[in-house]
Amino acid sequence: MNRNSIVVGITAAPASRRALDWAVQRAADRHQSLELVSVVGGAVGAVGEREIVDRAMAAQRQVLEAEALRIADRGVSTTVRVDRGNPVARLIDASTDAALLVIGSDYRGPDSGPARGAHGVRIVAGAHCPVVVLPDLDLSDRAGVVAGVDGSEVSEHAIAFAAAEADRLGEPLTLVTAWSPVLMPDHGGVYPESGYPQEYLVNMQALSQEALSLSTAGLRQDYPDLEIRQHVEEGRPSAVINRLAASARLTVLGTHGRGAIARFLLGSISEEVLARLATATAIVR
Structure with missing residues (x-):
């Protein structure tokens, strides 16, 4: 990781792809690299859990690699990383040496009420670098x-x-x-x-x-x-x-x-x- 890299938090939410597309354009314009990061959370240490978590991490890596392939023609250097643990803490850690952290939000406009969940606010509050949050809007x-x-x-x-x-x-x-x-x-x-x-x-x-x-x-x-x-x-x-x-x-x-x-x-x-x-x-x- 270096200070010329943009970290993008990738989840299953539609806004995650919007966040990635925004980050790709910015990286291309400013000659920056990308690191796509997903976090598998929810583990509590139960017996037999490790195999499930390992499968989830492997599946998520495939998702990241597919996204990296989708944007390959943009000429932006891209790496992928799958972590396990608390998503908020892991993304904050990932921001330590980044130039920018980009995440998506499930907010879809004034008729949808306030954005759900506090994770986005916690990530923005704790990040070591500027954070860009993308709503689920065109x-x-x-x-x-x-x-x-x-x-x-x-x-x-x-x-x-x-x-x-x-x-x-x-x-x-x-x-x-x-x-x-x-x-x-x-x-x-x-x-x-x-x-x-x-x-x-x-x-x-x-x-x-x-x-x-x-x-x-x-x-x-x-x-x-x-x-x-x-x-x-x-x-x-x-x-x-x-x-x-x-x-x-x-x-x-x-x-x-x-x-x-x-x-x-x-x-x-x-x-x-x-x-x-x-x-x-x-x-x-």
Whole structure:
């Protein structure tokens, strides 16, 4: 494994193939290699279990080899690996020396409810590298990259990742900042009848726009041919980002370091976006 490799988690879910196809295109564009990884879990050490697990691992290796053969004409160096154990832990381990980890999600759009299971969030929270999560959606008619910006150092990493991806795709980059006014108490706030003063709301919008412009000041120099759009809006960040991402090819968000692995937490905004994936979504540190 090397830092120029993309690890792809392969399962029986339809989104797994979408994840692989996305990773193949990225690897081809950026001259990276692929490692396809499957994990056989569920073993408890029962008598006679080893033979069953061995058969399952052999069958899964055949699946990986078939997928490697399917993408062989793309000119991407590909290896396969089948592990046994906890899928979350094994994929986190596989990300240690990778440039990127790509996994699929069973999410199929707003009518399907939130994505099921916590495995994806736990993998993203614990990974040692950026993670891209693919929903089970056809993204072929999408265009553009959307990135959430909040002025933090982690946000700068998200901007850099998003700009590189938008440049690779030759598509626009939309940088998004969402802001909210100071909460007023329910028991009769400062402005219980008239709401927030217009001057305050205008100033919040202007300050947020200024902060976004400062965060992205060097991008046009680094990517002179990249179309860069800025979007500042009052609202819940996850809702604003997912609405804009509904027509985008990729969303990029930053999250804080790997200290969250002990609790398998990412932060509310990242978790909310992952729960209702509008498009392929990258979480970077």
